[in-house]
Amino acid sequence: SQTIHQWPATLVQPVGSPLSLECTVEGTSNPNLYWYRQAAGRGLQLLFYSVGIGQISSEVPQNLSASRPQDRQFILSSKKLLLSDSGFYLCAWSSALVHGYTFGSGTRLTVV
């Protein structure tokens, strides 16, 4: 069966520090991968998605970036965090054969 791993679960980082969040999927090949952010008490905002290795599409302009170095690995990065980057970051995957998204367990990021 397919599983998705996301880490770390929580992170407290100072303003201006770098960020790296990682997500991996097991049990499937060539999945679509997504990064969403959820501000406290708010909805889910799509940040990036990828339909294949090295293929990244950005949905909103910001100081974050994403990379997909391997088929089932998706990384969210920042060179310098802002206070406004705080939130709950969720990785998800989908495929033509699987209905809907499956989300990772999320990373709660607090920028201080």
Add this chain to the structure above:
Amino acid sequence: GENVEQHPSTLSVQEGDSAVIKCTYSDSASNYFPWYKQELGKRPQLIIDIRSNVGEKKDQRIAVTLNKTAKHFSLHITETQPEDSAVYFCAASKSQGAQKLVFGQGTRLTINP
């Protein structure tokens, strides 16, 4: 691009009563409509979904209806229980290509004992 509106933002019902959450979408090409339940601090979990070739789908106490002409779909929960308390999100996407899900803003459902 797609835009999904969800109402109400908060909903409080007595245990045992029914709850209805409604969503509208803008892109007539969208053909996949899932609903997610998110408990506090947890990831969203898929609870039911519907594709555009059907008008209604039911799974025990949960049902979803779709009106493609009016571009709206609804979640119905019957015989509500305390464990139904959560935030519910509707979403819409095309089932081909990148399958980007656009989410509604969420409904905080509270079941009062």
